[in-house]
Amino acid sequence: MSFWESNKKILSEQYGGLLEEIVSQKGELLSPQDIKIEMTPNGEPSLCVKGIYVHSPRDPLREGQRLAQAADSGSGPVVILGFGLGYAAQAVAKIASASGRPVIVVEKYANLLRKAMELRDFGDFLSNNRIIFVVGGTGDGITGALGIANELVQAENAEKKPSVIRNKALVDLDEKWYGAVEEKIRTWTMRDDVNAATLKRFGRRWVRNLSRNMSAIRDYPGISRLADLAAASGESPALPVFLSAAGPSLDKTGPLLRDIRRRCVVVAVDTSLRFFVKNGVEPDFVLVVDPQFWNSRHLDFCFCERAALIAESAVYPPVLRLPFKKTFLCGSLFPLGMFIEKQVDPKGRLGAGGSVATTAWDFARVLGGSEIWIAGLDLAYPGLKTHFRGARFEERANSLSSRFSPAETWTARALRDGLPFKARSACGEQVLTDRRLSLYAAWFENQFRKYPQVKNFGVFRDGLEIAGLQSVETETLLSLPERRDEIDRRIEDAFLKTEKEFNDGEQARERAMRYENAVSGLKRGLASIKKTAEEGASIAGQALKRDLNAAQKDKVIKELDALTRRVTESEVKEVAGFLFPQIEGDKEKSPADSFPKESNNPFRAYLNSTLKLFSGLAETAGIDLF
Numbered sequence: 001m002s003f004w005e006s007n008k009k010i011l012s013e014q015y016g017g018l019l020e021e022i023v024s025q026k027g028e029l030l031s032p033q034d035i036k037i038e039m040t041p042n043g044e045p046s047l048c049v050k051g052i053y054v055h056s057p058r059d060p061l062r063e064g065q066r067l068a069q070a071a072d073s074g075s076g077p078v079v080i081l082g083f084g085l086g087y088a089a090q091a092v093a094k095i096a097s098a099s100g101r102p103v104i105v106v107e108k109y110a111n112l113l114r115k116a117m118e119l120r121d122f123g124d125f126l127s128n129n130r131i132i133f134v135v136g137g138t139g140d141g142i143t144g145a146l147g148i149a150n151e152l153v154q155a156e157n158a159e160k161k162p163s164v165i166r167n168k169a170l171v172d173l174d175e176k177w178y179g180a181v182e183e184k185i186r187t188w189t190m191r192d193d194v195n196a197a198t199l200k201r202f203g204r205r206w207v208r209n210l211s212r213n214m215s216a217i218r219d220y221p222g223i224s225r226l227a228d229l230a231a232a233s234g235e236s237p238a239l240p241v242f243l244s245a246a247g248p249s250l251d252k253t254g255p256l257l258r259d260i261r262r263r264c265v266v267v268a269v270d271t272s273l274r275f276f277v278k279n280g281v282e283p284d285f286v287l288v289v290d291p292q293f294w295n296s297r298h299l300d301f302c303f304c305e306r307a308a309l310i311a312e313s314a315v316y317p318p319v320l321r322l323p324f325k326k327t328f329l330c331g332s333l334f335p336l337g338m339f340i341e342k343q344v345d346p347k348g349r350l351g352a353g354g355s356v357a358t359t360a361w362d363f364a365r366v367l368g369g370s371e372i373w374i375a376g377l378d379l380a381y382p383g384l385k386t387h388f389r390g391a392r393f394e395e396r397a398n399s400l401s402s403r404f405s406p407a408e409t410w411t412a413r414a415l416r417d418g419l420p421f422k423a424r425s426a427c428g429e430q431v432l433t434d435r436r437l438s439l440y441a442a443w444f445e446n447q448f449r450k451y452p453q454v455k456n457f458g459v460f461r462d463g464l465e466i467a468g469l470q471s472v473e474t475e476t477l478l479s480l481p482e483r484r485d486e487i488d489r490r491i492e493d494a495f496l497k498t499e500k501e502f503n504d505g506e507q508a509r510e511r512a513m514r515y516e517n518a519v520s521g522l523k524r525g526l527a528s529i530k531k532t533a534e535e536g537a538s539i540a541g542q543a544l545k546r547d548l549n550a551a552q553k554d555k556v557i558k559e560l561d562a563l564t565r566r567v568t569e570s571e572v573k574e575v576a577g578f579l580f581p582q583i584e585g586d587k588e589k590s591p592a593d594s595f596p597k598e599s600n601n602p603f604r605a606y607l608n609s610t611l612k613l614f615s616g617l618a619e620t621a622g623i624d625l626f
Contacts (some may be wrong), residue, residue, distance in 0.1 A: 007117040010126040018133050022114045026270040027136040029111045032134060037119065045119045047085050048503075049112075052167045054084040064088040068095055069164055076098065077149035079142070079185060081178050082167030083107040085116045090125050092165060096542045102130040102149040104162075106142060108170075108177050110135050139181040140467045143442050145153070146188045146447045152264045187435070187442045200234050205291045207579060209314045210336050211625040216320055216329065217313055217340050218515040220449060221502040222347025223330045223366060229494050230265050231368030240264045240480055241369040244283070245357040246271035247378030248385035256474060257281040263480040265487055267364050269356045274375060277302045277389050284308065284491060286324070287360040288315050289333075289352070298391075308495075310363055313337045326495055330363070337573035343518035345511055353443030354436070363448065371455045373477055377461025379441045380433040381415055381423065386601035426461035426471055435462050441466050445479040522625070525572030536614035540607045553603055560610055567617070 011019035021027075036048035044061055047054040056063040064087025076304040078096055080089045083105050093103050107113055113135060116122070127130065130152055134141040162185060171178040188403065230239035242264035244250060250272060253260070257279050260266065268283035270274055270290070271337060276283050282304045288296075290314040309324040313332050320327060331349035332338050341347055351362035358375060364372045415432065423438065425431035433441075441464050448468025457472045501507065519583055543556045567573060 002115075002118070004118040007122050007126065010123060011117075014126065014129070015133065018135065020115075021135055022110050022117070025111055025114070027110060028108065030109050034254065035112070035115060037115075039058035039554070044087075045085060047115075047356065049170065050173060052169050053174065054082075054167060055087060060085065060087045064091045067167075068092040068164070070165055074099065077102040077104055077146065077152075077162045079104045079106060079146075079162050079164045080167070081106050081164060081181065082170030083113060083116060084170060085120055086122060086125065088165055090122070093125050093128055093131065094291065097128060097130070100130065100152070102132060102140070102152045103128075104132045104145045104149055106139065106178075106181055107133045108136060108139075108174050134181075138467065139177060139184065140445060141449075142181050142184050143188060143393075143446045146185070147446055147450075169582065178230075183438075183561075184442060187439050206314045206334055207336070207625075208468060209291045209317060210334065212317045213313050213315070213320060214337075214340060214519070215335065215515070217332075217344055217347075220320075220327050220329045221498050222345060223310060223328045223350065224346070224348030225498045225502070226328060226494055227348065227366050228368035229490055232370075233490075236486065237579065238368065238370040239483060239490070240371045240373060241364040241367055242266050242477075243357075243360055243364050243372055243374045243377075243406050244268045244272045244275070245360070245374065245378070246275070246387050246391060247376040247380075247463055248382055248388055249378050249460045249462040250275055250376030250388040253348055253375045254279050256478070259478055260373075262482040262484045264479070265361055265364075265367060265369065265491075267367075269360050270295065271356065271387065273302045273304070274391065277304070278390060282306045284449075284487070285310050285363070287356055287363060288319055289330070289359050291315060291357050299423050308491075312359075313341075314538050317558060326498075330359070335578040339522060339572060339575050340518050341514070343499070343521070344514045351443075352446065352448075353440055355440045355443075358440060358443050361444065365447075365451060365454055368451065371457065373459065374469065375456045377444075377458065377466070377469070378461075379437040379466070380423070380463035381420075382425070382431055382433045382462035386415070386417060410512075424465045426458065426463060426465050426469075428465075431463060444469065448604060522572055525570050526576065526621040526623075529567055529570055529572065529576050530618050532563050532566050533614040533621060534617035536560055537611055537618055540611035540614060544604065544607050544611065548603075556607075563614075576617060576621055579623060595623075 008019065011022070030049065036051075038046045038057060040046050040049065040056070040058055040060060042059055042061065044059075046057050046060050048140045059240065067088040068091035076094050078101055080092060080103065083089055087106055089103065096103055113133075131144045132148060134145050149162070164182070164185060166178075230241055232238040240263065242260050244253070244267065244271055254275070257276065258281055261281055261283075265285075266276075266281075266283040267285045267287065270286060272287040273283070273286050284306075285308050286299075286304065287310045288299070290296075291314045293316050296319050299319065299322060304324060306325055308326040308328060309319070309322065310328050310330060311319060312330055315336060329347045331347045332341055333352050348366070350359050350366065352359055360371065415434075419435045420432055421434065422430045423433050445467045448454075448466075448469075456469045457477070458466075458469045459472060459474050460478055461469075461471045539556060539559055543553075546552075548556065567576075570576070
């Protein structure tokens with residue numbers, strides 16, 4: 001059996017879509033004249049593309065092993081940019097298989113993959129169930145591949161960054177294509193840095209808000225009760241959903257809002273609610289998930305008697321007292337809220353991509369409509385504008401404007417501080433965006449691929465190109481049939497059903513009892529962790545003051561290990577872990593700082609780190625949350 005036949009057999013069993021792509025030879029291909037194969041002295045084939053050697057003309061196997069060593073120290077997925085004849089990819093797979101790390105192969109040309117499959121045996125490589133291929137197209141598939149790879153990585157390594165190995169010859173030949181792929185990898189990798197920075201900046205605010213809003217988990221129903229509200233029902237087709245973000249292009253939709261509302265379920269983010277009020281139109285749902293005080297100011301003087309509020313339990317507390325028609329909670333994003341929700345009333349999770357617009361899109365998806373029409377999702381600064389005209393950001397900048405600090409200064413800082421760069425716009429031109437906004441775009445692209453059954457249409461698109469968001473003319477949106485009576489009826493039915501089921505006397509009493517039990521359990525768990533951590537800190541502190549022999553050191557280690565296990569086995573360990581960075585990051589000095597570090601003494605270094613951990617944990621668990 002030839003190499004191609006044996007490789008093809010495995011491809012058909014495990015990579016059906018890839019085999020079809022290789023056999024069909026669709027998309028951009030290299031011409032046969034550009035591909036040259038040479039046999040090396042050790043009997044292995046080498047590859048020349050457009051006159052440039054892709055592999056060593058003497059020993060490509062050894063070269064592939066050398067390239068693979070660069071990935072040996074990492075723990076996340078490994079990305080191979082440029083497959084060629086697969087020497088580096090095979091070597092990487094052997095190294096990565098020992099630790100269960102996935103390997104992502106990115107290759108622009110499908111016919112180059114076929115040539116490799118014809119020339120070499122990839123039986124062991126293809127049989128590895130942790131190999132993912134991204135072939136041709138725009139390279140956008142790398143985002144979805146990284147998402148899949150992250151799920152395959154062992155749990156303790158789930159947040160590790162990917163390692164990237166480049167076939168320099170192939171990357172240089174198609175520098176723009178592979179450069180775009182690398183930019184998407186960098187954007188994906190930034191998630192952890194952004195999340196860590198967000199936690200450091202807003203962690204205390206989240207904790208304060210959650211402690212003040214805890215009873216809201218008991219008192220407000222979850223968005224799961226609105227699931228499939230817009231789905232097809234009987235002979236009635238699915239309702240379209242209109243999602244309003246707050247980008248500059250939203251200005252163009254003002255004259256159309258009334259017509260849009262007659263045809264669609266309308267979902268607005270908090271930043272765009274002011275736009276609706278100004279145009280005399282109320283949305284059906286308003287999303288608020290940001291915990292900051294200044295974010296709550298977007299809702300100032302925006303009274304909506306017919307709109308329902310969709311909020312996360314860590315929002316700024318006064319938001320939950322605003323006069324919306326109904327209030328629903330989405331599932332908490334934080335362990336403190338999750339702990340209470342799990343025992344009291346699960347709300348229904350929504351995706352979080354760092355922006356309220358990402359959460360709003362996922363809510364629109366949960367509503368069950370097959371079409372989501374989107375406006376204001378620019379994720380860029382078209383015309384050097386940051387938001388629609390009259391947004392709270394603009395009003396605040398104008399109100400604080402002075403001779404030496406005009407409003408233009410605020411705009412310039414907003415454009416500058418996000419590490420701006422130019423990227424392809426939805427119109428095919430260049431538009432200014434930044435790292436943060438491109439991260440949101442990557443989230444949307446990933447979700448669009450994850451839920452292909454939902455069709456996403458964008459109107460008045462002046463911003464960043466987002467794969468999966470189809471640009472349409474407003475006439476297409478306005479050609480939808482008017483269905484406002486049906487929309488109002490479905491929403492009202494959902495509200496009445498929720499009121500009857502959620503606020504039923506017996507249900508309310510049982511929920512109140514579960515809430516009291518959850519709060520009591522949380523208090524007991526944190527008190528137990530506090531006591532355990534104080535004991536551990538005392539043992540570590542005392543040990544640092546003494547000169548211990550080997551038997552005494554062994555005893556101390558066993559005692560500290562037992563206390564550590566007691567903490568990790570606590571049902572509230574995730575809550576304590578969430579609270580811990582808020583304390584640990586603000587501490588000016590820990591008890592461990594009183595002892596010399598002695599980096600050349602592993603035991604004392606262990607005691608110092610353990611003392612710091614337990615001291616911070618004891619302070620964390622002692623926070624009064626209620």
